[in-house]
Amino acid sequence: MTAHKDAVRRRIEERRARLIALSRSIHAEPELSFEEYRSADKVIEHLSEAGFAVEKGVGGLDTAFSATLGSGDLVVGICAEYDALPEIGHACGHNVIAASAVGAALGLAAVADDLGIRVKVVGTPAEEHGGGKVLLLERGVFDDVTVSMMVHPAQEDSHPAAFRSQAVSRFAVTYTGRPSHAAAAPHLGVNAADAMVVAQVAVATLRQQITANCRIGLFVREGGTATNIIPERTVVDCEVRAFELAELTALKERVMACFQAGALASGCTMDSAPTEPDYAELWQDPALADLFAANLTATGRDVPDSQHRLTGGSTDMGNVSQVVPSIHPAIAVIGAQHAPHTRGFAQDTGTPAADDAVIDGALAMAWTAVDAAADGTLREDLAVRRRSGLTDPAAATTR
Template identity: 70%
Template sequence: MGGQGIEDDITAYRGLVRAEQEAWRERLLRLSHDLHAEPELSFAEHRSVTKVTDVLREAGFTVEPGPADVPTAFTAEYGAGEFTVGICAEYDALPDIGHACGHNIIASAAVGAAIGLAAVADELGVRVKVVGTPAEEHGGGKVLLLERGVFDDVTVAMMVHPAQHDTHPGHFSSQAVSRFAVTYGGRASHAAAAPHLGVNAADAAVVAQVAIGLLRQQITADCRIGLFVREGGAVTNIIPERSVVDCEVRAFEFDEMSELKQRVLACFEAGALATGTTMAVEPTEPDYAELVQEPEMSELFAAHIESLGRELRDTRGTRGGSTDMGNVSKVLPSIHPSIAITGCEHPPHTHGFAAAAATPAADDAVFDGAVAMALTAVDVAIDPVLRQKFLAEQATRGTAATRI
């Protein structure tokens, strides 16, 4: 087929996608507001899953609830082509401040992208697979689904995330993060009558925090260490026999993060050594890898976002933030761009951002994100070089590469 023929086909497919999405616009925006009105925490997103999958069923998708023994996950599929486009939907909220990361926008944009792409799926030889991924904030839903094979049949994956600015996917990454709890065990005693018989577990936590505070001077600016004392005693007249510290370590490369984690653990060991307490370490959730944005898909998405009148901001050098989409991106070609809630003055994870996630500007982010993702998928599927490249990568990937 000549170049002009391909261009004509792309134009026709884009028109069909846009027409289908326009027909569903009000339903998609209502979904976003319905999710926003009833925020649910990680692994408890039961009403949210029902809301999202009800729309997908209405659009003719086949829904599988609870794949891989993850109750608040789902998959929804349309089409039977060899090329599977995976679109990730997040819908968990944050404690106390609700949808302050805009996951209502993420889920609704994912549904909109899938519905638009389904309109041309048979013609393109594409299978559309929406993967409902719970517990992104805490719990690593995508990691569980990845390790249990839910992404094995996905050729490429994508999602969009709301932010204060529109970003080129290729200019944005995220930090790898490891979260764990350290428990110190000591011996209780009367703090006034027999303090010398006690082994103070709370002191171990203090020593560790001081050591970590000093360590922060010796790490690079793109690394982060965060912690809080979850348990550290009950009353003043009993030497605490148990303390628990929750900690996270971040860096922009997984290996660098792992090395920093060992240095942090040495600080915790110092607390145990100095106080004579025992020490146990356990992960509190799966490790998240850094994002790897697929370059050619990134350029396609960026072009479509700009065609919608959005101005991309160069965010290279941005610090902070982690996502379990990083684990997916380390295994298969993926994009995770940011889309602006235009005019929002508040960063994510604030009350201000939560309020902005249900405004007309948030509605625009839902629809524009859906359009740009669907059109990116059309471009990839119809390009014979890209299509074959990604299918070949999928064929050689197998199931052994599901862990970072």
């Protein structure tokens, strides 16, 4: 085991400068969901040069890919994200995620044959909005994957078991009324903006009665065109979050009642439709989580125990984790003073501290895969749970 881990470290250290350059290059050219053509090509270039067999456009998504090496029965799926946020670039650090994924894959390539591993990097577009992993999961791209992993930059390191994310449902509500001249004949109009206002007030009052584990967010995408025209159409984008799907479903029903109140009060008609796939809550595999925490500590980081909770946000990795034993830990951009999804964190993810996160994340993931492959009992347990779909942490035991 030590020899295998040393081989992994040497391979990653040999590629250190290029991995950091990859992260910086993706950071410098942010691309939005489903438009990450340059970013995907940059990742593919590194994997192709290392001998990985690359298939572009998997799952019918232009900016998705799979890259495989090795022929073992333990298929280690490493997810690479590379989409950015509108206006603020890589404020979620997906450049770090992509480069860490490449680093882990290159490290594992050095020992894959010895350990009976097949390494599979899955390029997963549109995590921020669009649910790339959900679509790839539905279209069979993860069917052969035994375990799945990735790391996500944050302000602090975490034990994977302590890092939770929420399920989220995103949808748009459209109100349709009747236009009229706002001065000459306001009584003939049916005001779609009134429906929107009533709904927003209803949602605001609902927020007083929901638990601290839930979130509701919305904004008005369309709200009228001129002051002297009664608005015929308004569109509201909304999202509802909770830590359990059942709780999410119940909350969404209450939110929809708020929107229906707007239609009833104004006389408008109302339609709603999803804007992207629902994201499930994240399930961290206990055995892989403990291994990762130990391996991240071995890189020299101070990793809190599993009681130190780090929560918030949503990820389409949640959907993968409910089918494939998975980990999705946070790795610190040490010294970062800004929260993710801010302009400040976008700057943080292009610093030497982010470069360190790339390398340490790659090492910890690769070493975790080595540990899982070398432990025959755990290896079989993971395979059985993958086949049976028992990925809920309550169904697994911590080793």
